[in-house]
Amino acid sequence: MMVTITNERLSAQTDIPLKKYTVDNGNGYAFSCLNIGATLTSLTMPDKDGNIHNVLLGFNEPQDFITDQTYFFGKAIGRVGGRIKDGAFQYNNEHIQLPQNEGNNTLHGGNNGFHSLWWDVSALGNGIIFTKTIQSETDGFPAKLIASISYTWISGNQLQIEFTGENQSEIATLFNPTTHNYFNLNDDKTAGLGGHQLSIRARKTVELDENQIPTGKLLTISDTAYDFNKESNLLEKLESVKQTGASGFDDPYKVTDSEVAVLRNLDNGRCIRIHSDRNGLVFYSLNATESKITVNDGHALSPHMAVALEPQTLPGAVHHPDFGNIVLDAGDKKTYRIIYELSVDE
Ligand code: FUC
DSSP states (O other): OEEEEEEEOOOTTTOOOEEEEEEEEEOOOEEETTTTTTTTEEEEEEOOTEEEEEEEEEBBBBHHHHHOSOOOTTTTOOBSEEEEEEEEEEEEEEEEEOOOOOOTETTTOOOOOOOOSSSSSEETTTTTEEEEEEOHHHOOOSSOOEEEEEEETTTTTEEEEEEEEEEEESSSSOOOOOOOOOOSSSSSGGTTTTTEEEEEHHHHEEEEEEOOEEEEEEETTTSTTTOOOOOOOOOHHHHHHTTTTTOOOEEEEOOOSSSSEEEEEEETOOEEEEEEEESSEEEOOOOOOOOTTEGGGGEEEEEEESSEEEESSSSSTTTOGGGOOEOTTTOEEEEEEEEEEEEEEE
């Protein structure tokens, strides 16, 4: 592996320090990321004919990566991915209030979460590391958090995303980071999800209330539209879930294996295996969009243009202890990893 790292300034305005970093592994695979939101903006890989293309959906206008609070294309998400009911939790009988940015609830770490911060950047031998000291005043979560997010190429065309959080305070905080990449393995994103097959290693999803807040109950999904245990045609599954009245998938799956999902394209051979050390995967099929947004190559954004597969500790864990523990106690440090194993089926 011969890794090369390049960077370019994206904004002519001197007060906007937007920079893009590209890390090529020398085997036909490369990724690019931005210092705003520690965002992964592109991931390029070959297809079965050796044709190299980007498999992530992203904004066409760099400015949208700075201002967006809706789609989170490629964004690092933290301190907590998913929704927190009433934007609050109890810790040692104390009520702790968090920023509320979706009605009364907290989504994706609030408006000043990881996705909206400017990160410091350093090069590693095989990738890039973003670091940031986040004070409570910055994002509205308790405690000073030293956070880092690295994107590195590891053996076998695997992109590893590593999140580390260190609580440097006398009080507890929450840490359940993820990454919000939307995959579409077709060269032409306007072709939508045609040719895509998906499997998710899960037998249960989390029940959600009318505001998409976890109720604490798990639902068995065998043989329903939600069941992806057997590799399934994504367009057919979208049709069947729509017949239940849903606009698409926006559901947390309780995963049973460290290989949490496999997405492949039968037409061009591209395949992504997603590995994670957590118990949940949120599957979102980009159900609602505004057409004024332009994405890759200047196309208008449209529903179901790509799928987000977000490994994390199950949403709702802070209120339902069976779902896991996302508390980062005073002085504690935690690291989580997500790996995209990229390959091409001949
Ligand atoms: C997912 C979903 C949300 C949201 C966001 C962009 O995590 O659960 O509903 O729309 O992505």
